[in-house]
Amino acid sequence: MSNLVWKPAVELAQMIRDRHLSAIELLDAHLEQIAQHNSKLNAICTLDEENARTRAKQADEALARGENWGALHGVPVTIKDLFETTGLRTTAGSMSLKNYIPQQDATAVSRLRAAGAIVLGKTNVGDLAGGYQGLNDVFLRVNNPWNLECTSGGTSSGSAAAISAGLSPLDLCSDFGGSIRQPAHFCGIYGLKPTDRRVPTTGHIPETPDAPRCMRQMLTVGGLARSIQDLALCLKIIAGADVSQPEIPPIPLDQPTDTSLKSRRIAWSEEWSLYPVAEEIKSAMQQAAVKLVEAEIEPKLWVPNFDFYAAWQAYYKLAAYNLVYAQSLTPRDIQKNLAFLLRDSTQGDRSFRKLGNIARIGLPISLNPTLKGYFETLTQRDDLIASMDQELAQWDVWLCPVAMAPAFTHRQRGAAIQVDHHHVPYSMASGAYVVPFNLTGHPVVVIPIAQTKDGLPIGMQIVGKRWKEMELLAIAQQIDTVIGGFRSPAGY
Incomplete structure (x- = not known):
């Protein structure tokens, strides 16, 4: 090697x-x-x-x-x-x-x-x-x-x-x-x-x-x-504008400020109330906060006043509208997608299935998309973007988990995933902590922060302000120096 x-x-x-x-x-x-x-x-x-x-x-x-x-x-x-x-x-x-x-x-x-x-x-x-x-x-x-x-x-x-x-x-x-x-x-x-x-x-x-x-x-x-x-x-x-895609704005990348990590306003969450994470991930987030405190940085435990349930619903509505005409699906593709939706909506604890049922959200749109429904979803998205912008305004970055669990064993698409003593629907286990930021458009950096007792990696999201990627990357680099660092898997 x-x-x-x-x-x-x-x-x-x-x-x-x-x-x-x-x-x-x-x-x-x-x-x-x-x-x-x-x-x-x-x-x-x-x-x-x-x-x-x-x-x-x-x-x-x-x-x-x-x-x-x-x-x-x-x-x-x-x-x-x-x-x-x-x-x-x-x-x-x-x-x-x-x-x-x-x-x-x-x-x-x-x-x-x-x-x-x-x-x-x-x-x-x-x-x-x-x-x-x-x-x-x-x-x-x-x-x-x-x-x-x-x-x-x-x-x-x-x-x-x-x-x-x-x-x-x-x-x-x-x-x-x-x-x-x-x-x-x-x-x-x-x-x-x-x-x-x-x-x-x-x-x-x-x-x-x-x-x-x-x-x-x-x-x-x-x-x-x-x-x-x-x-x-x-x-x-x-990055940058493209003549083939006129809605990409000609906005130059931002210039990061030369600010020490001790002066940064950092928020962190170990989990969100609707979506409990595995204890090993929660512990990793807590240890990351401890390492920052030991480096004389003062992260604040915080969860935004943001409607994550509404964001979940809006994301899958808008995803359905974006995808309905984007794919030339074969009969086999349709069959596989329906089988996935059936598993995703029927496997896992009932409380989570009721909370996250993506088939109930997206399938009616896929079968009968309407222009009015599309615009209503975009309007809801605008409101959620403004809400997240307002919540993040007081912070330079916000640290939170990436998923409810670490890497899971291979399985059929849509099969439920165990998160400690919970059985969580497939899409929710991996998507609950990431899709809100697709919906709102905020930039996110993921860094590795720990490993499970079985030796699987654990990452952390670092969420920044829209159009401030270079500032986000500069802060992520500072945080990574304190709590992160790449490790190669054994045998490679």
């Missing part, structure tokens, strides 16, 4: 620029790691070795001529298999797209290439961006590097497994309902969900290639990495 595969992308790029490392050497190190471990993880579903090798050779030749392509010159990266990539298969985990070869890059992919990144391959996903596991009909199931019997999360399933196991230093991925943050939590890595509409989603599936552009709210493009510096660099590259 080469130590190179554990270095941050920022450091690797500097090593290449300083001629301490060639792009070919770096590519070979990652290809060796992939050859050794990917067969048991199924993290990378399409490897583009030939083109990556050609591009790495060109990167070295360009540097020898004094040409610098950009901040990621010669650094290999992976791309979640929901982003279109020119000439490289993009399946979205769907049999209907198993042979789809795009003729163009997604906007975020093209920006990474323009910054000198080398696309190493595509990372495995849940089918058509569905569910909190890496399950689809095209490729084998994604396994968690920390325990192969557990899921790595979803839908950035292969993304998180690849980063955690050293197969890639940086992965471009997306988050519509926790798809960056839950895998980061499950795999012990760092993730960034930017502000809604900060990064263009052009070329992201869904929508399927023949569908109108329907994903108008809540879908965000961000990254997974093993350091916050890499998340910050990635955002600087991919």
